[in-house]
Amino acid sequence: xxxxxxxxxxxxxxxxxxxxxxxxxxxxxxxxxxxxxxxxxxxxxxxxxxxxxxxxxxxxxxxxxxxxxxxxxxxxxxxxxxxxxxxxxxxxxxxxxxxxxxxxxxxxxxxxxxxxxxxxxxxxxxxxxxxxxxxxxxxxxxxxxxxxxxxxxxxxxxxxxxxxxxxxxxxxxxxxxxxxxxxxxxxxxxxxxxxxxxxxxxxxxxxxxxxxxxxxxxxxxxxxxxxxxxxxxxxxxxxxxxxxxxxxxxxxxxxxx
Amino acid sequence: xxxxxxxxxxxxxxxxxxxxxxxxxxxxxxxxxxxxxxxxxxxxxxxxxxxxxxxxxxxxxxxxxxxxxxxxxxxxxxxxxxxxxxxxxxxxxxxxxxxxxxxxxxxxxxxxxxxxxxxxxxxxxxxxxxxxxxxxxxxxxxxxxxxxxxxxxxxxxxxxxxxxxxxxxxxxxxxxxxxxxxxxxxxxxxxxxxxxxxxxxxxxxxxxxxxxxxxxxxxxxxxxxxxxxxxxxxxxxxxxxxx
Numbered sequence: 001x002x003x004x005x006x007x008x009x010x011x012x013x014x015x016x017x018x019x020x021x022x023x024x025x026x027x028x029x030x031x032x033x034x035x036x037x038x039x040x041x042x043x044x045x046x047x048x049x050x051x052x053x054x055x056x057x058x059x060x061x062x063x064x065x066x067x068x069x070x071x072x073x074x075x076x077x078x079x080x081x082x083x084x085x086x087x088x089x090x091x092x093x094x095x096x097x098x099x100x101x102x103x104x105x106x107x108x109x110x111x112x113x114x115x116x117x118x119x120x121x122x123x124x125x126x127x128x129x130x131x132x133x134x135x136x137x138x139x140x141x142x143x144x145x146x147x148x149x150x151x152x153x154x155x156x157x158x159x160x161x162x163x164x165x166x167x168x169x170x171x172x173x174x175x176x177x178x179x180x181x182x183x184x185x186x187x188x189x190x191x192x193x194x195x196x197x198x199x200x201x202x203x204x205x206x207x208x209x210x211x212x213x214x215x216x217x218x219x220x221x222x223x224x225x226x227x228x229x230x231x232x233x234x235x236x237x238x239x240x241x242x243x244x245x246x247x248x249x250x251x252x253x254x255x256x257x
Numbered sequence: 258x259x260x261x262x263x264x265x266x267x268x269x270x271x272x273x274x275x276x277x278x279x280x281x282x283x284x285x286x287x288x289x290x291x292x293x294x295x296x297x298x299x300x301x302x303x304x305x306x307x308x309x310x311x312x313x314x315x316x317x318x319x320x321x322x323x324x325x326x327x328x329x330x331x332x333x334x335x336x337x338x339x340x341x342x343x344x345x346x347x348x349x350x351x352x353x354x355x356x357x358x359x360x361x362x363x364x365x366x367x368x369x370x371x372x373x374x375x376x377x378x379x380x381x382x383x384x385x386x387x388x389x390x391x392x393x394x395x396x397x398x399x400x401x402x403x404x405x406x407x408x409x410x411x412x413x414x415x416x417x418x419x420x421x422x423x424x425x426x427x428x429x430x431x432x433x434x435x436x437x438x439x440x441x442x443x444x445x446x447x448x449x450x451x452x453x454x455x456x457x458x459x460x461x462x463x464x465x466x467x468x469x470x471x472x473x474x475x476x477x478x479x480x481x482x483x484x485x486x487x488x489x490x491x492x493x494x495x496x497x498x499x500x
Contacts, residue, residue, distance in 0.1 A: 006365035010354070017353040084351040085410060088315045089366040148286045257317045 004089050004099040011103025015069050025111065028061035031121050038125070047128040054119035054214045059141045062112050063173060066145045069104045070152030071165040078157075084257045094249040101153060101245055108145045111140060136225065137216035141238040147208045148173055150244035155253045176210035179203075207242055238252070258447040260418055261292035261314065268309050268473075269348035270475055287322065290413045291451060291466075293417075294330075296444050298464035298493055299453040306473040307453035308346060311420045313492035315343045316452075327418065339367055346423040348407030352396035356406055358386055359395060359414055367414045378470040385409045401432050408439065419443065421452040423458050437463055457489040471496045 035053035045074045064151055077083040086096060152169045158241045159165045213233055215229040216226065268284040284306040291297045299307045312318040314325055318334030325332040328340065350359055357378060364374035382388045385405040390398070395406065404427065411419060423434045427468070440450060440463045455461050460467055467479045469492055476495045481486065 006362065010351075012363050013358070014351055014353045080349045081345070081347075082351050084317050084345060085348065085350065086362070086366065087317060087341075088338060088341070089363060089414075090335050090368065091366050092335065092416065134430040142299070166449055256319060257312070 003095045004102060005093075007086070007096060008103035008106060011100055012107050014073060015103070015107045018068075018072070020068050020072070021065065021107075024061050024065045025114075027152060028057055028115050029118055031057040032115060032122065035121060036126075047097070047123055047126050050122055050126060051128070051219060052216075054122065055137055055141070055219075058119065058138070059144065062108055062113065062141055062145050065111050066104060066108045066149045067152050067158070067166060067169050067173075069107060070100075070149050071156050071162050071169070073104070074100055074153050075156040075159075075162055075165055078255075078257070081257060082093045082156060087257065089116075091201070093253045095251045097245060097252050098138055098151065101150060101248075102155075103144060104149045108149065109142055112142050112145070116186075133215065133219045133225065136227060136230070137219055138234070140213045140215040143234065144210050144213050146241045147210070147237055148176075149191070151208065154244050154248045154251065157248055157255070158247070168255040172208065174210040177214075179207050179209050180210070180211055187251025194198070209236070210246075211239065258412070259290050259326075260328060261291040261297075261451060263287050263289045263310075263323065266310070266313065266320055266325050267322035268306070268318060269321040269432060277439045282473050284313070285355075287473075287475055289468060289475060289478075291449065292448045294444075294447045295465040296440065296450040296452065296463050298460035298467040299451065299470055300455070300460050300467050300488075301453070301459065301470035302455060303494055304472075305470040307455075307470055308422050309473075310470075311343070311422050311451070313454060315341060316421060324346070339414060340417045342419045343416065344407050344411045344413035344421045344424055345421070346426055348403060349393050350403070350406065353394065355389040355392050355394055356382065356398070356409075359406065360409060363410050363413055369414075377415075379410045381413050384412060391453045400427055401429060404428055404432065408436070409439055412430075417449060419448055419450045419452075421450065424452055425454065425456065455460070457492050461488045469495045 032054045035050045035057070036055055039049040041048055077086075083096070087093070116134075120134070148169065151172055152165070155168045155172075156165045159168060182200050182204045186197055189196060189200075213236075215233075259342065266284060266287040266289075267282075267493065270283055272279045273279070285430045287310065298439045301307050303359060305327060305362055309318060309381050314327060314332055315338070321437065327334075327337050330337055330468055354362065355377070356422075364377060369377065379388075383390050385408050387402065390402065394405065399459070403469055408424075411421070421440070425436050428436060437459070452460075452464070461481065467481060467488065469476045469479070477491075478493060482489075486489075
């Protein structure tokens with residue numbers, strides 16, 4: 001556990017010294033603050049607009065920060081061979097992967113909390129009445145990052161270049177938001193006599209279902225969020241991310257340097 | 258006592274392309290014994306299998322066949338790694354950390370307590386003469402300074418066995434001399450050293466025994482004490498097939 005913590009700490013240190021980290025962070029703050037300008041377009045729903053743009057920006061920039069950290073640090077370390085000086089010490093390969101992953105999640109959580117604080121501050125200035133589902137929405141943005149970071153590490157270990165890793169992770173992120181459409185596609189295809197249900201089902205279950213975690217859509221509307229639903233959403237995220245990370249460990253254990 | 262022993266150690270690299278694959282025999286049935294508290298030099302041309310052997314010993318590569326043992330334990334073994342110091346030919350670090358931070362990080366991975374780590378990092382920085390630059394980022398270091406950090410990470414945990422891959426590669430004459438002195442001092446301290454090089458003069462100055470590797474095969478092992486003739490001639494004759 002100490003070694004996982006040491007690798008996580010080192011990941012955080014490296015990440016906060018990376019220029020891209022600040023670029024993404026500053027850009028996110030600019031977008032969040034500029035949501036005030038957009039809110040002027042609809043004065044009766046001012047806070048709603050700030051909330052939607054703000055949470056959207058937090059999600060996108062948390063995703064970007066996680067993907068660059070996962071691909072840049074893991075793939076970068078493999079490509080420049082600096083990983084070999086870690087692995088020649090008494091460190092198990094699973095400790096390396098979980099350490100890197102924990103570090104990326106720590107920095108993502110810090111990012112999300114900081115951006116959310118900025119957004120909350122803006123909302124309070126505009127007289128927003130606090131809705132606890134805001135906190136849930138932020139927590140679920142983090143859960144999405146938990147999943148996509150695990151996938152980004154896995155893809156980095158399989159692919160050969162940063163560009164292909166980033167593209168593949170981005171592709172998964174987009175697909176993960178439209179997996180529900182696969183059910184509709186299956187229905188349409190069946191009506192036309194095309195039977196690829198098993199194939200579509202396999203894709204549906206393999207891909208991450210990010211739409212399932214979109215709690216931010218609930219804020220400001222009366223529909224409640226059941227406790228059991230939240231429980232299953234959290235369980236789904238943790239199981240999916242753990243499975244992806246252990247798969248990364250498996251791939252990494254077979255790698256030669 | 259035997260520090261390193263290999264039994265028919267073999268490594269074949271398989272490079273897969275779209276429809277084809279290419280096999281390269283990097284190491285073929287290597288049988289070698291290296292005594293402890295001695296300096297053993299692996300001499301060979303580029304691509305002779307020197308780096309492959311070192312990487313197999315530290316578990317960065319997996320053997321295709323055969324076995325390797327270090328201090329009687331079969332490689333790879335996690336507990337062995339705290340007794341080994343490995344210097345790659347081109348040591349690479351993550352450049353956003355400072356000299357002191359990277360050594361502290363490696364110290365943590367070796368399981369040192371904070372107090373012990375503090376002490377060892379300070380000692381090692383002194384040893385490689387880099388104390389003044391301890392808080393500089395590695396990105397600002399020259400090649401020679403990075404080599405010194407490379408040596409520092411080898412010495413940090415005071416290993417019994419040192420595996421040095423081309424330790425003088427890329428160093429200036431002063432750096433080469435210092436590295437030679439360090440190797441000789443470590444030998445005096447009773448460390449076992451396995452170093453690889455293609456520079457005959459460097460090998461003959463510091464080694465007790467030399468193994469000549471050629472195309473993945475150990476052609477011969479030479480005892481430096483009492484060697485008649487020049488090692489360079491023996492080496493060139495061996496790799497050109499005259500012996």
